[in-house]
Amino acid sequence: MKYVDEYRDPNQCEQLVDTIQRTASRVWTIMEVCGGQTHGLLRHGIDQALEKKVHLIHGPGCPVCVTPLESIDFAIELAERPDIMLTSFGDMLRVPGSRTSLLRARAAGAQVRIVYSPLDAVQMAVTNRDRQVVFFAVGFETTAPATALAVQQANRLALRNFSLLAAHVRVLPVMEMLAASDSNLVQGFLAAGHVCTVTGSNCYEAFANRHQIPVVVTGFEPVDLLLGILECVRQLERGEARVRNCYPRSVHAAGNLQAMAAIDDVFEPCDRPWRGIGIVPLGGFRLRTQWARFDASERFPRTVQPARESPDCRAGDVLMGRIKPTECDCFGTTCTPENPLGAPMVSAEGACAAYYRFKSQGTRSGVDLHGIWKQ
């Protein structure tokens, strides 16, 4: 398949692993920001293939994982109201709130619908005029443009029964938080390719310069991941701190201007609590004042109380790269994908789920360079 097979070529992967190992004169610590990249690295055994020269730290780029407990509890409260139909992406349904999940609430009779696009939620509002349709909007800059378009569409249709529970997050502010931390170990970042498809790569220039840290825009296939790591290692060996785009088939320096314009029209940056991490300054998007009539938290009174995370779940440490998921006592015992204690065990982009799938099942007992890249 074009644009896939050539980025899974086993011979190219072996050459890249070899080049990285010969280029690195010491062990470098690199963070892949996005959970999709974490899954790619583990699925293809890249972490093991490079472990003698590259220490990979898994970053906070899993939007489902960082959605605050209070937002999930509020979404469940809304879904349980007889006059509201709550819509969201499928991943959100299994994430535990403080007392239940949207999936369990749906099994108990709450009106919860999975959608594949925010525009599907707008369409549900068109066909269900007797109900309030709330879209629980999560995700990074990748999904925010589609949410913005949904709000604009609802406005064009003069819908009074559509609103957003907006929990979109922004990736650069959390990278700032990580890089500025006294305990930061990260020496180079693999920036999330799909986020950069929207934002472009230029937005990282000031960050790389200020923190003197390389930022390499990286995709998700094994060749993409290895090219990103190689560029990062080369810069670190030369003492450079530049922004480089190793995902040019998807990312342009200026990004997608139309998508950014849609975000800018509907949303403005705001401080936002990230689950397990705390308040990230300017780490989220909220609706601008002129779109406030589409804000579900304005439209419906919120009665949920601030909730406490399970004290056993170390999601914050995992999301900030302080521990590997396997260092959490609950991993694979009281916390599994079937019975998750924290969001990183639920999401398709969660690091704990990736470790459970690729590390704890005995599927990666050794590194077989010819077998790995084909999966």
Ligand code: SF4
């Ligand atoms: S393994 Fe489960 S309990 Fe432990 S940090 Fe991950 S999600 Fe939380």
